[in-house]
Amino acid sequence: YSGKSAGSLLVEEIRRMRVKDLKSVPVVVREETSVYDAIVTLFVEDVGTLIVVSEGGFLEGVVSRKDLLKVTIGQNDVRQVPVNMAMTRMPNIIITTMDETIHLAAAKLIEHQVDALPVVRKIINDQGLEKLEVVGRITKSNITQLFVELGEDK
Ligand code: ADP
Numbered sequence: 001y002s003g004k005s006a007g008s009l010l011v012e013e014i015r016r017m018r019v020k021d022l023k024s025v026p027v028v029v030r031e032e033t034s035v036y037d038a039i040v041t042l043f044v045e046d047v048g049t050l051i052v053v054s055e056g057g058f059l060e061g062v063v064s065r066k067d068l069l070k071v072t073i074g075q076n077d078v079r080q081v082p083v084n085m086a087m088t089r090m091p092n093i094i095i096t097t098m099d100e101t102i103h104l105a106a107a108k109l110i111e112h113q114v115d116a117l118p119v120v121r122k123i124i125n126d127q128g129l130e131k132l133e134v135v136g137r138i139t140k141s142n143i144t145q146l147f148v149e150l151g152e153d154k
Helices: 006-016 035-045 065-073 102-111 140-152
Strands: 028-030 049-054 058-064 116-124 130-139
Touching (some): 006 102, 006 140, 028 035, 035 049, 035 065, 049 130, 058 065, 058 116, 102 116, 102 130, 102 140, 130 140
Parallel strands (some): 028 049
Antiparallel strands (some): 049 058, 116 130
């Protein structure tokens, strides 16, 4: 008998879990992608948030369902308007990394009231500048999935 309550074991398990254990594949578009094509991508990929990247897969921004709705209800031709007109851009993107705890990533989702975080790897380029390579995404769905699994008590 370990002397630990089920509750404290659960807390330990949650604190041990890392973003790399839970992340999903990132669904990305380029910033010149039209709002129309971005909306089609939401349906085809069955996601709520698209990560906008530059050549090489580096983080430029994030575009959500409501960002796309907002430009669509304006007087815009959604086939002509690029997603970069609608997205939230760097450096205002809340990110996470592979080795961050799931608990911290979940706290960021709540604190910043967003549905998804890009998972990035920091890279220093030739000019000594830091770039963020997109390697995954963490969403509220991932966290809900984990909550269900932890509750099943295998
Ligand atoms: P929705 O807008 O569809 O409700 P969110 O709540 O995720 O979806 O997004 C709210 C706003 O925050 C949007 O303008 C979106 O561009 C922005 N946003 C989404 N994810 C992030 C993030 N990880 N970092 C910064 N801003 C984000």
